[in-house]
Amino acid sequence: xxxxxxxxxxxxxxxxxxxxxxxxxxxxxxxxxxxxxxxxxxxxxxxxxxxxxxxxxxxxxxxxxxxxxxxxxxxxxxxxxxxxxxxxxxxxxxxxxxxxxxxxxxxxxxxxxxxxxxxxxxxxxxxxxxxxxxxxxxxxxxxxxxxxxxxxxxxxxxxxxxxxxxxxxxxxxxxxxxxxxxxxxxxxxxxxxxxxxxxxxxxxxxxxxxxxxxxxxxxxxxxxxxxxxxxxxxxxxxxxxxxxxxxxxxxxxxxxxxxxxxxxxxxxxxxxxxxxxxxxxxxxxxxxxxxxxxxxxxxxxxx
Numbered sequence: 001x002x003x004x005x006x007x008x009x010x011x012x013x014x015x016x017x018x019x020x021x022x023x024x025x026x027x028x029x030x031x032x033x034x035x036x037x038x039x040x041x042x043x044x045x046x047x048x049x050x051x052x053x054x055x056x057x058x059x060x061x062x063x064x065x066x067x068x069x070x071x072x073x074x075x076x077x078x079x080x081x082x083x084x085x086x087x088x089x090x091x092x093x094x095x096x097x098x099x100x101x102x103x104x105x106x107x108x109x110x111x112x113x114x115x116x117x118x119x120x121x122x123x124x125x126x127x128x129x130x131x132x133x134x135x136x137x138x139x140x141x142x143x144x145x146x147x148x149x150x151x152x153x154x155x156x157x158x159x160x161x162x163x164x165x166x167x168x169x170x171x172x173x174x175x176x177x178x179x180x181x182x183x184x185x186x187x188x189x190x191x192x193x194x195x196x197x198x199x200x201x202x203x204x205x206x207x208x209x210x211x212x213x214x215x216x217x218x219x220x221x222x223x224x225x226x227x228x229x230x231x232x233x234x235x236x237x238x239x240x241x242x243x244x245x246x247x248x249x250x251x252x253x254x255x256x257x258x259x260x261x262x263x264x265x266x267x268x269x270x271x272x273x274x275x276x277x278x279x280x281x282x283x284x285x286x287x288x289x290x291x292x293x294x295x296x297x298x299x300x301x302x303x
Contacts, residue, residue: 001013001014001058001060001076001107001108001139001141001143002076002077002078002080002108003077003078003102003103003104003105004104004105004137004139005104005105005137005138005139006104011058011059011060011069011070012058012059012070012074012076013056013057013058013059013060013064013070013076013107013141013143014056014057014058014076014082015054015055015056015057015143015144016049016054016055016057016084016091016092017052017053017054017115018049018050018051018052018053018054018055019052019115019116019117020051020052021051021052022051023048023049023050023051024048024049025046025047025048025049026041026047026048026049026055027041027042027043027044027045027046027047028040028041028042028043028086028087029041029047029084029085029086029091030084030085030086031057031074031082031083031084031085032082032083032085033074033075033076033080033081033082033083034075034080034081034082034083034095035075035081037071037073037074037075038074039070039071039074054143054144054145055144056143056144057070058070058076058143060133060143061133061134061135064133064143064144066144078098078102079096079097079098080095080096081093081094081095081096082094092120094120094121096108096123097123099123100123100126101123101126101127101128103128105137105138105139105140106128106129106130106139106140106141107128107129107139107140107141107142107143108126108128108129109126109127109128109129109130109141109142109147109148109150110125110126110147111125111126111127111147111148111149111150111155112146112147112148112149113149113155113157113208113273114150114155114208115147116208117208118206118208118235119206119207119208121206122154122199122200122203122205122206124152124153124154124155124199124200124205125150125154125155125206126150127150127151127152127155128140129141129142129147129148130148131145131148153195153199154199154205156195157209157272157273158193158195158196158209158270158272159270159272160209160269160270160271160272160276160277160278161276161278161279162270162278162279163278163279163281163288164191164192164193164196164210164268164269164270164281164288165192165193165194165288166191166192166193166247166287166288167189167190167191167192167266167267167268167281167283167287167288168189168190168266168283168284168285168286168287168288169187169188169189169265169266169283169284169285169298170188170189170190170241170249171187171188172185172187173285173298174298174299174300175187175254175264175298175300176300176301177300177301177302177303178254178255178256178300178301178302178303179302179303180256180257180258180259180302180303181255181256181257182255183253183254183255184253184254184255185253186251186252186253187214187251187252187253187254188236188240188249188250188251189212189214189233189249189250189251189252189266189268189283190241190244190247190248190249190250191210191212191247191248191249191250191268191283192244192246192247192248193210193270196210196248196270197210197246197247197248198246201245201246202239202245203239204235204236204237204239204248204249205248206235207248209270209271209272209273210248210268210269210270210271211232211268211269211270211271212232212233212250212252212266212267212268213230213231213232213233213252213266213267213268214230214231214233214252214254214264214265214266215227215229215230215231215264215265215266215267216229216254216256216262216263216264216265216300217229217262217263217264218260218261218262218263219261219262219263219299221263222263222297224263224265224267224282224284224289224297225280225282230267231252232252233250233251233252233266234250234251234252235248235249235250235251236249236250236251250266254300256300256302258302259302259303260301260302261299261300261301261302262299262300262301262302263297263298263299263300264297264298264300265282265283265284265297265298266282266283266284267280267281267282267283268280268281268283269281284296284297284298285297285298
């Protein structure tokens, strides 16, 4: 909440949401606002956060708050920055600006189905809260409780029961050789799906129901659907698809433990919040391939 209503007893607040299945200890956690102001939770006693639980910081009715009010100079406004640190590790790092929800009296609400790693970085995954806060005038928000679903573009889950529209190996187009058991330099693959990758033309969209993997098989087998060795890829940072700004980009490395001759490539698929997994789309240097064997998967010799 960065702009409480005029009749509100609420000031400013934000919450952390655990995405793990374990109980976390928040003791010693440090929060800064990118403007030279920070505060921390005491190093002891333990401050437990239940698996999947939320922890609220700020000035809200006592029924909601877990921690002390925010320091007076700590900046939460219509634009801002919150970084959360556990020792040297960055737990989360969020910057927001005028493209994010700005309605006075309504908290910024990350769409419930998009409460996933990195999804909070994109403004189109957020909307105004719609739930009245008890004891807080006309303010809307859900501190410590589940977020609500948003309805605008960027928060709709695409039906996963189809192949992604386009995909291909981005770079490098070839790898001459690898040493067995040694990882390659980063490899990049790109993917396009309307309503998934095309909401930002300067960065990855971080749609949480899009999976990418890189894999390999013997040179004698160009049918990637029968390859058995695949590993998950992660979003590419920084984003580099200037020539294809409606695509998203993933990166990974290739590690093959046994000497020999191989082909390698990418595959992508859509999923949804119910656990449905769409079909894999296999991708070589020229694009999405058909189910029949092709010869455009790059080759590599492992020594």
